[in-house]
Amino acid sequence: MLLAYRxxxxxxxxxxxxxxxxxxxxxxxxxxxxxxxxxxxRNREQLEWLADEVVEAGGExxxxxxxxxxxxxxxxxxxxMAEAVAADYRxxxxxxxxxxxxxxGRRRRxxxxxxxxxxxxxxxxxxPPRERELAQQAVEELVALVEEPVG
Amino acid sequence: xxxATRRHCHVDRAACAWLIRRFLDPEAxxxxxxxPDEVPADATPFDMRGVELSHHGGDCSFxxxxxxxxxxxxxxxxxxxxxxxxxxxxxxYDAPEAPGLDVLLRGLxxxxxxxxxxxxxxxxxxxxxxxxxxxxxxGREPA
Numbered sequence: 290m291l292l293a294y295r296x297x298x299x300x301x302x303x304x305x306x307x308x309x310x311x312x313x314x315x316x317x318x319x320x321x322x323x324x325x326x327x328x329x330x331r332n333r334e335q336l337e338w339l340a341d342e343v344v345e346a347g348g349e350x351x352x353x354x355x356x357x358x359x360x361x362x363x364x365x366x367x368x369x370m371a372e373a374v375a376a377d378y379r380x381x382x383x384x385x386x387x388x389x390x391x392x393x394g395r396r397r398r399x400x401x402x403x404x405x406x407x408x409x410x411x412x413x414x415x416x417p418p419r420e421r422e423l424a425q426q427a428v429e430e431l432v433a434l435v436e437e438p439v440g
Numbered sequence: 441x442x443x444a445t446r447r448h449c450h451v452d453r454a455a456c457a458w459l460i461r462r463f464l465d466p467e468a469x470x471x472x473x474x475x476p477d478e479v480p481a482d483a484t485p486f487d488m489r490g491v492e493l494s495h496h497g498g499d500c501s502f503x504x505x506x507x508x509x510x511x512x513x514x515x516x517x518x519x520x521x522x523x524x525x526x527x528x529x530x531x532x533y534d535a536p537e538a539p540g541l542d543v544l545l546r547g548l549x550x551x552x553x554x555x556x557x558x559x560x561x562x563x564x565x566x567x568x569x570x571x572x573x574x575x576x577x578x579g580r581e582p583a
Contacts, residue, residue: 310530338495
């Protein structure tokens, strides 16, 4: 499904708020003012609320259900969405590896943060890349390290 | 009074229905529709696009109810944070209960119809209210 929108240039707060919320949902920015998400009940509802927010901020927004006529372009869209979450997973894996060298107290707090981050990324992971499994592993390895008795 | 909302209720609508029955209209009757055009003339719509009692300015419908009806009870605002995060997960608030509440209600909606979902969610929100009230009075989480 697609959200087609136009927001006034100023103020910039609604624009950046919308961008942040679309990113959290894992939307692909097809063009400036056109965002795509896989169709399901939750995404549909969330996009509808975003459309209302755009209108309340003085812009225009419509929601469309559509499909690409080219299978190759559809694969490419899925690939670019998978690559975006893969990059988020890679950041998380690097953070988990860096946390191994932290003192135990700090490492425990980092683990809490990384678990929440992993959950957030998974909620927008529609085309799971290889990195998903690796990120899960990296966090689990950190769990084992945190749970080891100190001294 | 009759109140109308979208079919296949989730956390925000369940919380609003509880709020209506407990604080605004004990005799409330709920109608579930597929489209805003189907709202009966004598019913007040909520949590639907384009109506007053819905999402506004980044607030979920539960928060809009609290504002429109000037319900200043701080316990209700504590619940609003949980409902907001369970519904929108935009991290406006820190509400660790939210993912749990989201899963519980999403699961319930898979095995019960809307009428039954609201009936079951009622005591759940009564409990959440009591818990948050005690936490507020104690200044810490009640045991």
